[in-house]
Amino acid sequence: xxxxxxxxxxxxxxxxxxxxxxQAQREPQFTLSKCxxxxxxxxxxxxxxxxxxxxxxxxxxxxxxxxxxxxxSWRTGDSGGDDASSSGDGKYELLxxxxxxxxxxxxxxxxxxxxNSTDTLLAGSLAKALCCILSMETASSFVIYDVIKAxxxxxxxxxxxxxxxxxxxxxxxxxxxxxxxSESGLLQQACDITGGLYLKIPQRVALAQYLLWVFLPDSEQxxxxxxxPPAHVDYRAACFCHRNLIEIGYVCSxxxxxxxxxxxxxxTCETAFKIQLPQMVKPKKKKLKQTM
Amino acid sequence: MASLSEEVLLVVxxxxxxxxDGTLYLMAERIAWGPExxxxxxxxxLYADIRCQKISPDGKAKVQLQLVLHTGESTTFHFANDSSxxxxxxxxxxxxxxxxxxxxxxxxxxxxxxxxxLQEDPVLFQLYKDLVVSQVIxxxxxxxxxxxxxxxxxxxxxxxxxxxxxxxxxxADIRPxxxxxxxxxxxxxxxxxxxxxxxxxxxxxKYSENVPHNLTEKEFWTRFFQSHYFxxxxxxTGTQDIFSECAKQDEKGLKSLVIQGVKNPxxxxxxxxxxxxxxxxxxxxxxPSTSNANKTVKESSNSAIIKRFNHHSAMVLxxxxxxxxxxxxxxxxxSSTDGNSRDSDFFQPPVKKVKLQEAIxxxxxxxxxxxxxxxxxxxxxxxxxxxxxxxxxxQYTTSQDIINSVNYIRHEMMNYKPNxxxxxxxxxxxxxxxxxxxxxxxxxxxxQQAINQMVPTEVQxxxxxxxxxxxxxxxxxxxxFPVNTPFLEExxxxxxxxxxxFQMTKLCxxxxxxxxxxxxxxxxxxxxxxxxxAYSKFHIWQTRRMMRKT
Numbered sequence: 001x002x003x004x005x006x007x008x009x010x011x012x013x014x015x016x017x018x019x020x021x022x023q024a025q026r027e028p029q030f031t032l033s034k035c036x037x038x039x040x041x042x043x044x045x046x047x048x049x050x051x052x053x054x055x056x057x058x059x060x061x062x063x064x065x066x067x068x069x070x071x072x073s074w075r076t077g078d079s080g081g082d083d084a085s086s087s088g089d090g091k092y093e094l095l096x097x098x099x100x101x102x103x104x105x106x107x108x109x110x111x112x113x114x115x116n117s118t119d120t121l122l123a124g125s126l127a128k129a130l131c132c133i134l135s136m137e138t139a140s141s142f143v144i145y146d147v148i149k150a151x152x153x154x155x156x157x158x159x160x161x162x163x164x165x166x167x168x169x170x171x172x173x174x175x176x177x178x179x180x181x182s183e184s185g186l187l188q189q190a191c192d193i194t195g196g197l198y199l200k201i202p203q204r205v206a207l208a209q210y211l212l213w214v215f216l217p218d219s220e221q222x223x224x225x226x227x228x229p230p231a232h233v234d235y236r237a238a239c240f241c242h243r244n245l246i247e248i249g250y251v252c253s254x255x256x257x258x259x260x261x262x263x264x265x266x267x268t269c270e271t272a273f274k275i276q277l278p279q280m281v282k283p284k285k286k287k288l289k290q291t292m
Numbered sequence: 293m294a295s296l297s298e299e300v301l302l303v304v305x306x307x308x309x310x311x312x313d314g315t316l317y318l319m320a321e322r323i324a325w326g327p328e329x330x331x332x333x334x335x336x337x338l339y340a341d342i343r344c345q346k347i348s349p350d351g352k353a354k355v356q357l358q359l360v361l362h363t364g365e366s367t368t369f370h371f372a373n374d375s376s377x378x379x380x381x382x383x384x385x386x387x388x389x390x391x392x393x394x395x396x397x398x399x400x401x402x403x404x405x406x407x408x409x410l411q412e413d414p415v416l417f418q419l420y421k422d423l424v425v426s427q428v429i430x431x432x433x434x435x436x437x438x439x440x441x442x443x444x445x446x447x448x449x450x451x452x453x454x455x456x457x458x459x460x461x462x463x464a465d466i467r468p469x470x471x472x473x474x475x476x477x478x479x480x481x482x483x484x485x486x487x488x489x490x491x492x493x494x495x496x497x498k499y500s501e502n503v504p505h506n507l508t509e510k511e512f513w514t515r516f517f518q519s520h521y522f523x524x525x526x527x528x529t530g531t532q533d534i535f536s537e538c539a540k541q542d543e544k545g546l547k548s549l550v551i552q553g554v555k556n557p558x559x560x561x562x563x564x565x566x567x568x569x570x571x572x573x574x575x576x577x578x579x580p581s582t583s584n585a586n587k588t589v590k591e592s593s594n595s596a597i598i599k600r601f602n603h604h605s606a607m608v609l610x611x612x613x614x615x616x617x618x619x620x621x622x623x624x625x626x627s628s629t630d631g632n633s634r635d636s637d638f639f640q641p642p643v644k645k646v647k648l649q650e651a652i653x654x655x656x657x658x659x660x661x662x663x664x665x666x667x668x669x670x671x672x673x674x675x676x677x678x679x680x681x682x683x684x685x686x687q688y689t690t691s692q693d694i695i696n697s698v699n700y701i702r703h704e705m706m707n708y709k710p711n712x713x714x715x716x717x718x719x720x721x722x723x724x725x726x727x728x729x730x731x732x733x734x735x736x737x738x739x740q741q742a743i744n745q746m747v748p749t750e751v752q753x754x755x756x757x758x759x760x761x762x763x764x765x766x767x768x769x770x771x772x773f774p775v776n777t778p779f780l781e782e783x784x785x786x787x788x789x790x791x792x793x794f795q796m797t798k799l800c801x802x803x804x805x806x807x808x809x810x811x812x813x814x815x816x817x818x819x820x821x822x823x824x825x826a827y828s829k830f831h832i833w834q835t836r837r838m839m840r841k842t
Contacts, residue, residue: 021697037715103710108704159677206724208716228734237680245682258680268672
């Protein structure tokens, strides 16, 4: 029997409580519940497409990142399973179980929310997802990870983020991004480098439609479909002194920090540099012969 | 007309060609014939063009020589000098025999090289077909820049002619033949003489000293063979021979070789293998010194003596160590070998030590010597945390807002139950689909179709060929500037006419063809632009030249 290809889809959902709390007050028709419903629809569709497709869902919170599915507490035949089988709508059992688990876990996660920090730990979630992928990966060929992002980028996570992106690229893992609020430069780079799709959604209410249309097909199928073209990514770096985007700059050869102006000492690592300026040719003064 | 500076190697008068009397001249690079009375050559062939020469058989009345060229044509010369026709013809034939091989290889090699280049590189072949076969530029211009490679390497190869080695048996080859009456006849060829000189430099020295002022060559060699130096016994005391010194020199040489000793007593015999010398039989390496050559040949002739000496020395040593007496006085050679062996007891040659060391120690078991690294010392390490990312406007939320939001969301999610039947309304879905369809809000950037999907592949291929050909012509054109010499002037004008011809014969038909195929894209715009730039540059140059002249 031919071994089927295992396609693994990992969905990372940004459940920043502050943003979602504010969002719920701004736009009551699209709240975290709706978002999670849409995510579940996508997860179900993915699992329904092929028997060997697998799913993982991670909630990225301010305090931690948590696996909503598969969860450690999942055991077949426990009380959760009973609920599912008695849902009565003839749903594929795996999907029912998954949905219930996700719902239960998210309830747990959100009930533990405290307002200590405001930044989503996205890099951490991505890293966890990457570990999960690598641990699950036996015969799997396609892995796609879909990041649904709500809040803004956190600059402090830059290094970790970039490391995760490069690791994903090395492992041929596609990172897609579905952005709800503000454009994220980091995710744009991530999608560009790994070959995934970046999309900022104009209508949040139709999230499920966007997810199914754009992000559900796997990489092979995407080449046959007409999907939104990749956006132009601004790869310009920002200088370390002013945090302005620059096109040409000076780079310290010791610590690789970028500056917009030359300074004889690098402020990050305190290395001294000399630059040879072009020699100024002094005009020779011709001695005028004075006639007496 | 022959330039006056050509070197004339042979002149043969009274040579008829096509029933006309004339003179045959053999120059350094060509052979030429001019009719009697006129000072122009009507027939001239480069040696490189001549494939082979043929002569009429000896018995025939007419003494003729025929030259067959590579192209297939042949020219016949009839040597009509009554007295010396045969001699003339033979002299010519021999000279040609010497000269032709030199030029033959060059010509063939060039052709071969050209053929090989054309076969290996299909782009080059296509370019050749486009430009040379259709007469846009001439073949010489085409090959002018490309054959630089072989012409540069050729002289280097030709100059380092392989050195012929010395046959080990050359002395044996000089077998004397009995001359009938009690004499011996030695046949010496130039090769043997050269071998003798290379093996015995002392003999060469004597030769250069004595010949030709004191002795003739024949006398020299006679004395050489008569001398005891040549013979095996080498009892060279007494006889006043010019060669007695040579014998002394030889002995000195042998002593110095012995003193040098063996550098590496732990010679790894297993590593010796048959190494093939690559093309040229190692001509790039320097010649082995004659002393080594000396050794290899002398070994065969002196091995008996050496064996005797060695045995003698070993016996003396053994006797010495048993009795403790000083060894008795021997010939200088033995004492030197003795001295050597004693010396070697005192200090071990350094190479041996190294070898032993290597055999005993293991590198990986020793302490690691990592290259010294300098630690990176950062004063502002938080810069690494955020990296080269521009500042973004932070949205500040008050703590009250935070608390409110958190409470709200907790409240909301406390009773979360997935409601998957009401995830999407049809209006929302259709507007999303509209945005994602071609022409929708999100699909704007991808509206342009790639040009390579609209143009058929053969048209693309033709365009590529056109670009390659145009590039080649333009390269020739632009390399003429700045125009300093009259040769460049001519070339620039020729290239301009070539470019025009190219445009006429290749570019315009192509343009018409794509127009007929209703391809609206402008594929040849860039090519035309390049040609226009070349024309305008030519025009400017021409007007400037006119102005300078007036």
